[in-house]
Amino acid sequence: MVKIKKVYDKHYTVINNSVLNDVSLKCEDKGLFAYLWSQADEWDFYAKEVAKHSADSEDKIYKILRKLEEHGYLLRERQRNSKGQLKANKWYLSETPKQKWINIFKKRSVNKKPIRQNPKQVKPDLEKPNMEKTDLTSTNCNKYLSKQVKNLNKSLSKGERERDKGIVKMLLNYLDICAEQWHSKPITFSESEVQKLIKAVHGKDIRGLKEVAEKTIIYGEQYPQGYLLSCIKNLPKDVNKGESK
Incomplete structure (x- = not known):
């Protein structure tokens, strides 16, 4: 004993x-x-x-x-x-x-279950902005936007774009997990907001994304989408990636 x-x-x-x-x-x-x-x-x-x-x-x-x-x-x-x-x-x-x-x-x-169904209401807002179908293709605004898209396509390869999309998808999934842990409502993102996140995350040190997601749930109450985007932009660059080039 x-x-x-x-x-x-x-x-x-x-x-x-x-x-x-x-x-x-x-x-x-x-x-x-x-x-x-x-x-x-x-x-x-x-x-x-x-x-x-x-x-x-x-x-x-x-x-x-x-x-x-x-x-x-x-x-x-x-x-x-x-x-x-x-x-x-x-x-x-x-x-x-x-x-x-x-x-x-x-x-x-x-x-929690009915709350997670609400984001479906966002879809109609994403489908409505088809204003490009009107006769405005010759405006300076559209020319500027098309140049931006062309520049983005030239600077990023298909593999890089797919990788960045995957990173943002994982980030948004983790954001839902954080919201559940803190008993907060899930944050919904429009297609344009997701594209901004994809563009912002490129070349950044993604090791800080976990902390960024947690901060967004805790502090980004008024405009969480903009808060998350700002945090990603403030992340340091991926030094190792820069050296490999």
Whole structure:
């Protein structure tokens, strides 16, 4: 028989045994809860920062957080100012599971499906701008736009364009994941906005796109499409790609 001898130090955390004895939680769930509980009140929490102090990825951290929410140990809420605009997030931890929090989590999970169907309403707006069919082909504006397209086609090969399209597609998919994790509505993009993202991402260091997506969900509340585009444009250039040329 093996006996455990506890060696106490000055730095310790007092925690209720309820969460530690909850058989519905995995050891990794209990470990993350204990880490969060050890932090001071009003501590600014970021999944990316927690991931730096563990061997788990950010995606893994987010999954565990959802597990804690599902079982009533964590509640995440978005605060609003006097104008009703969304502001920073407020997180609450409880040593014992709260049924009220569990009900809130279930309600949010159920309400997500109809929200994701709404972007279909954007399609009519994308189909309407067929104004190029009118007799305006000789205007200076259209000449300028056609020159832009020609220049873009000359500067990028077909392979490069397809690669950039794939990068933007993955970025938008990850953006939906971030929105779900932060209990925010998915962000919809028009075809012209997607094309701008594709053009902006070319030649950039795409390793920063994950962080860009998270920032867009948290901070880009008024005009997330423009915020995301600005963040991509501000990314550093891909130095390795430049050297290869």
